Amino acid sequence: MGKLIAIHSFRGGTGKSNITGNIAALLALDGYRVGIVDTDIQSPGIHALFNFSADQIRFSLNEYLLGQCGISDAAYEVTDRLPLQDISHHGHLFLIPASMKTGDITRILQEGYDVGRLNIGFQELIQKMKLDFLIIDTHPGISEETLLSAAVSDALILILRPDRQDYQGTAIMMELAKQLRIPNIQLIINKALNHKDFTTLKQRVELTYGAPVLGIIPLSDDVAALGSGGLFCLSHQQHEMTRVLKNIVAEFKEL
Amino acid sequence: MKSIRIIFPTLFALLILLSVGSVAFISISTQMKEAKETAGVILDLVVSDVEAELQNHLNLAYELTHVYAQEIGAYHLTNNDDILSPDFVNTMIKAVRSDSQIARNLNITFSNPNGQNLSLDSSDHGQQIVRLSDIRKGGEVKTFTYDNYGKKQPPISIDKIHYDPRSEIFYQRALEERGMITGGIKPSALAGGRLIASVAEPVFGHNNQLRMVVSSDIDLDSIQTYLQSLHLPEHSTGFLFNRHGKLLASTLPSAVAPSKNTSLISLHDQPDTIIHSAAQLIEKRNGTLDLTKTDRLTYQQDGQTLYTYVAPVKNRFHLGWNLAIVISESGLIDNLRKGIEMTALLTFALIIIAILVGLFLSSWMIKPIVTLHKAASALEHDQLTEPQLPINQLVRDSAKPNEFGRLAQVFIRMIDEIRTRNDLMQIQLDRLRHEVVDSETQSEIKRISDSPFFKDLKDKAEALRASRRMVISRDHDSGLRNDETTSEHTSKDR
Numbered sequence: 105m106g107k108l109i110a111i112h113s114f115r116g117g118t119g120k121s122n123i124t125g126n127i128a129a130l131l132a133l134d135g136y137r138v139g140i141v142d143t144d145i146q147s148p149g150i151h152a153l154f155n156f157s158a159d160q161i162r163f164s165l166n167e168y169l170l171g172q173c174g175i176s177d178a179a180y181e182v183t184d185r186l187p188l189q190d191i192s193h194h195g196h197l198f199l200i201p202a203s204m205k206t207g208d209i210t211r212i213l214q215e216g217y218d219v220g221r222l223n224i225g226f227q228e229l230i231q232k233m234k235l236d237f238l239i240i241d242t243h244p245g246i247s248e249e250t251l252l253s254a255a256v257s258d259a260l261i262l263i264l265r266p267d268r269q270d271y272q273g274t275a276i277m278m279e280l281a282k283q284l285r286i287p288n289i290q291l292i293i294n295k296a297l298n299h300k301d302f303t304t305l306k307q308r309v310e311l312t313y314g315a316p317v318l319g320i321i322p323l324s325d326d327v328a329a330l331g332s333g334g335l336f337c338l339s340h341q342q343h344e345m346t347r348v349l350k351n352i353v354a355e356f357k358e359l
Numbered sequence: 360m361k362s363i364r365i366i367f368p369t370l371f372a373l374l375i376l377l378s379v380g381s382v383a384f385i386s387i388s389t390q391m392k393e394a395k396e397t398a399g400v401i402l403d404l405v406v407s408d409v410e411a412e413l414q415n416h417l418n419l420a421y422e423l424t425h426v427y428a429q430e431i432g433a434y435h436l437t438n439n440d441d442i443l444s445p446d447f448v449n450t451m452i453k454a455v456r457s458d459s460q461i462a463r464n465l466n467i468t469f470s471n472p473n474g475q476n477l478s479l480d481s482s483d484h485g486q487q488i489v490r491l492s493d494i495r496k497g498g499e500v501k502t503f504t505y506d507n508y509g510k511k512q513p514p515i516s517i518d519k520i521h522y523d524p525r526s527e528i529f530y531q532r533a534l535e536e537r538g539m540i541t542g543g544i545k546p547s548a549l550a551g552g553r554l555i556a557s558v559a560e561p562v563f564g565h566n567n568q569l570r571m572v573v574s575s576d577i578d579l580d581s582i583q584t585y586l587q588s589l590h591l592p593e594h595s596t597g598f599l600f601n602r603h604g605k606l607l608a609s610t611l612p613s614a615v616a617p618s619k620n621t622s623l624i625s626l627h628d629q630p631d632t633i634i635h636s637a638a639q640l641i642e643k644r645n646g647t648l649d650l651t652k653t654d655r656l657t658y659q660q661d662g663q664t665l666y667t668y669v670a671p672v673k674n675r676f677h678l679g680w681n682l683a684i685v686i687s688e689s690g691l692i693d694n695l696r697k698g699i700e701m702t703a704l705l706t707f708a709l710i711i712i713a714i715l716v717g718l719f720l721s722s723w724m725i726k727p728i729v730t731l732h733k734a735a736s737a738l739e740h741d742q743l744t745e746p747q748l749p750i751n752q753l754v755r756d757s758a759k760p761n762e763f764g765r766l767a768q769v770f771i772r773m774i775d776e777i778r779t780r781n782d783l784m785q786i787q788l789d790r791l792r793h794e795v796v797d798s799e800t801q802s803e804i805k806r807i808s809d810s811p812f813f814k815d816l817k818d819k820a821e822a823l824r825a826s827r828r829m830v831i832s833r834d835h836d837s838g839l840r841n842d843e844t845t846s847e848h849t850s851k852d853r
Contacts, residue, residue: 105831105835219819219823220822220823220826223823223826223827224826224830227827227830227831227834231834246807248816248819251816252816252819252820252823255820255823255824256820256823256824256827272799272800272803275797275800275804276800276803276804276807279800279804279808280804280807280808283808283813283817284817284820285820
């Protein structure tokens with residue numbers, strides 16, 4: 105049975121979508137069947153990593169949540185975005201994007217959506233696409249839909265930046281997740297500044313939140329330079345960040 | 360801010376300048392005063408020595424002549440007082456050789472009415488020689504050394520000059536006076552033309568017949584040599600002159616003083632300005648240069664003070680010779696001036712050394728102070744790491760076995776203490792910040808978790824999980840059934 109993993113952050117701008125896209129790509133390159141659901145309906149963005157434009161999308165997650173299509177109709181295979189010579193024979197990558205149309209976004213925000221239907225959709229995707237991992241790219245912050253999406257996941261990965269606001273927000277998120285009895289909560293620290301203190305930082309964060317740290321990704325100008333124009337792990341295969349991401353992926357397989 | 364790099368060398372230099380300068384000033388001013396006061400004393404000392412020596416020089420001739428004349432008077436000579444007989448010559452050689460142990464520059468001459476002449480000379484001018492001549496045999500002068508005479512060896516020289524002592528002035532005057540006389544200054548026929556003044560005394564027999572004339576020469580050349588050997592102060596001069604104002608000898612080089620075969624030069628014609636001016640002054644004060652008493656003069660010439668002592672040289676026969684010594688004050692002061700220059704040079708060298716030592720010392724002393732200053736400044740600004748805090752240099756300085764080393768050690772301990780305190784403070788701050796954040800977080804969590812929204816959310820989450828479990832279970836069962844059906848169909852097919 106495939107695993108449902110939610111990747112979340114308390115604040116926006118933590119690099120959540122970027123990390124999600126890269127982890128998914130690395131898993132697919134390793135031969136896994138992986139799906140990504142962009143539940144950040146308010147500000148969708150992960151499709152950009154796969155050079156996926158609005159006119160390529162017929163149905164999106166929005167249509168599914170509004171009952172206008174099946175979840176499979178909103179799933180697009182993006183395996184061809186990966187370098188074919190590197191990908192394992194069985195590896196597949198699917199993207200369920202959120203709509204980029206302002207009208208669709210507004211409608212969902214106004215009417216809300218049925219998390220139960222989303223939950224069913226997740227399960228259907230895993231089953232129909234025979235997914236090993238279905239990764240949910242959540243909307244940052246504390247909202248009912250997000251918390252419920254996380255609540256049905258097999259694991260919750262919280263991304264945080266090492267600053268005071270994120271520490272505090274993540275602490276709140278962590279405690280609420282525990283109260284919601286979300287299993288297997290793990291942390292990824294992104295945009296860390298001081299390379300020398302990574303071990304200390306990892307120890308302090310794990311001690312503070314009572315949850316393991318999957319990895320610490322250093323702040324990189326190269327990432328900023330790439331923007332969201334592609335998958336970093338593909339364009340910078342020997343980069344420190346790619347190395348850390350690969351380690352995180354290795355841990356992912358054990359979730 | 361005045362740097363120690365400047366203060367130290369300046370202080371050292373000033374100290375040396377003050378100490379050496381004050382000592383030099385005191386000693387120089389004292390010596391200058393003493394120099395002026397003692398010029399007269401120095402003059403007295405010099406003059407008394409020179410006078411004594413000159414008197415000895417003159418009196419020796421008198422003494423020798425008289426003593427030998429007395430002895431010859433008692434001496435019986437055979438063969439009509441043949442003074443060239445080997446016995447007599449050898450006896451005289453022995454006597455003169457013996458006497459020359461007591462007195463230098465000794466010469467004695469014996470001349471008899473037969474025109475024989477025997478001259479013995481032990482002066483410093485050459486070897487000890489004996490000259491023999493006999494006008495009856497042509498008057499040539501044979502010269503032997505004391506050692507080779509009478510040993511059947513040829514004379515060392517023969518002068519064919521037809522020497523007849525009886526024609527000499529001293530001989531004739533001695534006969535006229537019938538007693539000891541002094542001849543005038545003239546070139547010596549026997550002694551190579553050197554200027555001499557002869558002292559002579561006749562020796563008579565029992566019948567008042569002249570047996571011989573004994574004489575001894577006063578050699579101006581040897582007096583000149585003696586005067587030139589005097590170590591007078593710089594710009595000082597000594598000179599001997601006769602009553603006629605002729606220069607006899609001086610401390611000046613021989614070109615200025617009279618020499619052999621030259622006539623005596625008048626003091627007024629002397630090119631040397633000191634001799635010239637001194638002579639003028641002496642003559643002006645006394646009306647003559649034939650002095651009868653000692654006199655002291657002090658006068659200015661060319662801006663310098665000259666101290667002059669002039670006195671007649673005392674002798675038995677009133678030769679009318681006078682001695683003058685002129686000492687220049689500048690000669691004495693020049694020595695002092697040289698001393699001052701040397702002192703100044705020494706002071707300058709010491710000051711340079713002091714400045715260099717001061718620079719080295721100040722640099723050596725300042726280096727650790729600069730490090731300490733840098734460290735203190737870094738501590739002031741909470742900079743506890745290199746390069747702002749020169750901890751490595753402090754560690755090196757702390758190894759020095761002196762006060763700076765100990766001070767550096769104290770600084771290092773202080774830095775360690777501050778670092779420890781800072782770390783503790785940081786930990787405490789972190790803890791405090793954490794506690795503040797913790798309390799805010801807990802409060803926020805409580806607010807959310809206690810809200811009806813969250814309680815409802817928990818129920819919904821539980822329901823969704825149950826629903827998912829059910830779906831998963833159903834899918835699992837459905838999957839199993841599908842597998843079984845597939846299996847059955849497969850069996851039936853088989």
